[in-house]
Amino acid sequence: MRQxxxxxxxxxxxKGVIQDRDVHYVRNQLYYLLKCEMMDDLPKPKQIDYPSDALEDILNQLExxxxxxxxxxxxxxxxxKIMNVFAKLPSDIEKEFYNRYQQEQASATSxxxxxxxxxxxxxxxRILKNLSFSADTSYGMLDITIxxxxxxxxxxxxxxxGQTKSSDYPKCLLCAENEGFAGHYTRDSRDNHRIISTTLGHDTYYFQYSPYIYYNEHAIVLSEIHRPMVINHQTFSNLLNLCDQFEGYFFGSNADLPIVGGSIxxxxxYQGGKHVFPIEKASVIKSWKKDEITYExxxxxxxxxxxxGTSKTKLTKKAEIFLNAWKSYENQDLMIYAKTNDTPHQTITPVARKKDGLYELDLMFRNNFTNVTYPLGLYHPHEDKWHIKKENIGLIEAMGLAILPARLQTELEEVKRYILNDTPLSNQARIHLSWADQIKKMNNIDIINIDQIIKHEVGIVFKDVLEDSGVFKQDDTGINAFITFIEGVLS
Ligand SMILES: [Zn+2]
Incomplete structure (x- = not known):
């Protein structure tokens, strides 16, 4: 323990988190917290790569x-709680962040x-345990993370x-009140959580990093007030302003309706980060130029x-016009319905970035219609792909990065053995049977190329999942209807 x-x-x-001057204080606090007895001869420190290298040892001994x-x-x-002994108070962290920010934005975020x-x-x-790969598809490379x-x-x-009484404080996992929250058996501890306040419009928001980053500098920006997600004029404006506040970052929002939104x-x-997603490299089918805005x-x-465009105000106004037009758009032939009774189905997943001196705003038109054949959503992964992805296609997936469940790691190993040696699939992995049979029919599969083939096929399922989620399909009929919709709004 002492070591x-x-x-x-x-x-x-x-790492510069504490100074030599802090050592007596920190050691005393840790010894008290960990019920460890102080002795005169302190062990000589050894180098570790991650805090967890020491924490695992400490936690084992506490057990x-x-x-x-x-x-x-x-x-x-x-x-x-152990790590919180090392942490500064939120106000001190915020002060240090903004002192650095005055000099250089990127040095503050870094x-x-x-x-x-x-x-x-x-x-x-833990994040380094994720399995990541890319797959070449008709839309370019798509990224996959298990x-x-x-x-x-x-x-x-x-x-x-199950034995813990549930509590409604903090109201949700994102609330600002989580900062320093001790947690319990049903709620994650956030003792060492620190967030940075910022202003968007007239509102206070907080910038933080996700504890489970899915890509470089995966950030979350949350409102000070616990209130529902909404996509409106202010959302577009906030996302574009965030791109000015955090240099080199994109910012996007999940949609504000179930099925096509995120988990919260x-x-x-909002979510942001310093990462280029596949959507950024998508090619252009048709473009228009009007009132100093290029549409693609x-x-x-x-x-x-x-x-x-160069004007955030113009982009915001036009995006709002598209949002409102989309909310009332109907196309019975394509099964695009704006409402069922009074329940709206249409919204947008927006993404903003700043590139080569221009602001960019991607509007992904979404629809959460369900029917008897597609109870989880017509524009949602269809059942034949649930063995790979059944969850909502939120912002991150919509940009071309699949976050897939951990179960796939072992299941794909089974699929591999089934294809190579006919080893029967376990009950858990049997959901992949018909997909595995299709792969098995391919020629020239061997032990050398099997991993690459399975990864590619997972990428193809992800592409198909995204196609299921697309409202206007990428065929002539779909593209022409999409063009008619866009030109109708622009005229
Ligand atoms: Zn909340």
């Missing part, structure tokens, strides 16, 4: 001493990003969660119109 504590202290000094109950959750609850990694809020050791970083709940944690519709928030219909499975 691991010294290793962790040394790590945080080398041996029965201070922790052996559930995975109790470990995560405790390690956030400092904060690395600070949150050093504090183990961003758990890099998400291994969110630990599965162990049985003991599930039992303990109850709290107004993209070759992209989700129906996307890209707007480019």
């Amino acid at each position: 691991a504590i010294e290793n962790l202290i040394h790590f945080e000094i080398t 041996n001493k029965n201070i922790l109950d052996g559930s995975k959750i109790s470990r995560d609850l405790m390690d956030a 400092w904060y990003y690395h600070y949150m990694q050093s504090l183990n809020y961003i758990r890099m050791d 998400n291994m970083s969110k630990p599965e709940k162990d049985p003991k944690s599930i039992i303990l969660a 519709l109850s709290h107004d928030h 219909l993209l070759k992209w499975p989700l129906s996307t119109l890209r707007m480019k």
Whole structure:
């Protein structure tokens, strides 16, 4: 225990999270928290690569001493408290961020990003376990990540969660009140969580990094008030303004309706980051120029119109006109319905970025209509692809990065053995049977190329999933209808 504590202290000094001057304070706090006895001869620190290298050791010993109950959750609850000993107060972090921001925006975000990694809020050791690859498709390269970083709940944690009285504080996982929140068996600990305030329009928002980053500098911007997601004039304006506030970052919003939105519709928030998504490289099918704005219909499975211009005000106004036109657009032949009774179906997933001196705003037109044949959504992954992806196609997927469930890692290994050696699929992996049979029919599959072939085929399923989610299909009929809609709004 004492060795691991010294290793962790040394790590945080080398990362600049604490100074040599802080060592007595930090060590005393940790010894008290971890019920460790102080001795005169301190072990010499050894170099570690991640805070988790020391934390794992400490947590194991706490379990041996029965201070922790052996559930995975109790470990995560405790390690956030250990790391919080090293963390500055939110106001100090914000001050340091904005001092750096005055000098250079990028140095402020880079400092904060690395600070949150050093504090183990961003758990890099878990994120590095993700499996990522790209697949060449008719829309260019699409990116795939099998998400291994969110630990599965162990049985003991599930039992303990069941015995815990649920609480509505903080109201959701995104609320600003999570900063420093101790958590419990049903809510993640956020002791070492620190967020940066900013202003958008007349409202206060907070900038933070996602603890489970899916791409470089994966940021979340959340409103100070717990209120539902909304796509409107202010959303477009906020996203474009964020691109000015955080240099080199894109910002997008999930749609504000179920099925086509993200997992949290109850709290107004955006996502951003320093990453080029496949959609950014999509080719253009047709373009228009009007009132100093260029409009481009993209070759992209989700129906996307890209707007480019120098004026944020003009782009925002025009985007709002497109949003309103879309909300009332109907095309019975293509099964595009604006409403069922009074329930609206149409909205937009928007993405903003700044490139070569121009602002860009991608409008992805979405529809959440369901019927008996497609109870989860007509413009949602269809059932034949659920073995790979059943969840909503939110902002990140819509831009061309699939976040796929951890179960696929073992299931795809089984598919591989089934194709190569006819090894029967387990009950869990049988959902892939007809897909695996199709792959099996391909010629020249061998042990050398099988991994590459399976990855490519996963990419093709993801492409098909995105095509299911596209409202105007990328065939002549669909593209012509999309063109008619765009030209109708522009005229
Ligand atoms: Zn909330």
